[in-house]
Amino acid sequence: MRKVLRVDASARRDGSVTRDLADRVIAKLGSSEVITRDLLDGVPFIDETWVGANFTPESDRTLQQIEVLAYSDQLIREVMDSDTLVIGVPIYNFAVPAALKAWVDLVARVGVTFAYTETGPVGLLKNKRAVIIVASGGVASGSEDDYAVNYMRHFLAFLGIVDVEVVAADQLMLDAETSLRGAHEAIENLAASHTSAIS
Known part of the structure; x- marks a missing residue:
């Protein structure tokens, strides 16, 4: 059974678009064990x-x-034990939420997740x-003003995760209906590619 790590970063539990879309993605990924990390x-x-x-050698700590490092170790184990990461990234003031940046800082460990x-x-x-x-x-x-998705792509690649797909419900204040429809269609396509990848 494939394991999925779900990371929620929205400051809202009710009415959160990323949480709703994450529910849909998880459902489309099929029968998997899901680890949920709600920031x-x-x-x-x-x-x-x-x-x-x-930066103290492990044997000398x-x-x-x-x-002090126990929580970071736990977050890293969740990533290592997972086959797929589903990360909710609401864009706050052009960038990722502070809680998600804190998660990134705790997961990026030299000698552990990168070298x-x-x-x-x-x-x-x-x-x-x-x-x-x-x-x-x-x-x-993906625009020049997007310092969230481009950042997360770069961070994941830095850790060695290069198979990255984006489900975007962007510019919701301009046309929410069209944006959400596009996100739902992307999830449907995502499910198809997932099925073929593990079959």
């Missing part, structure tokens, strides 16, 4: 103590440093697929 439940920001623990080599950084998370679900009021997905 609205709270996610810490990295600080000086966390950075110090992260104190009990306190191990505890530096003589030829540059190399992602250590291979053979995974990601679906980015984006919603915006006025920003067009």
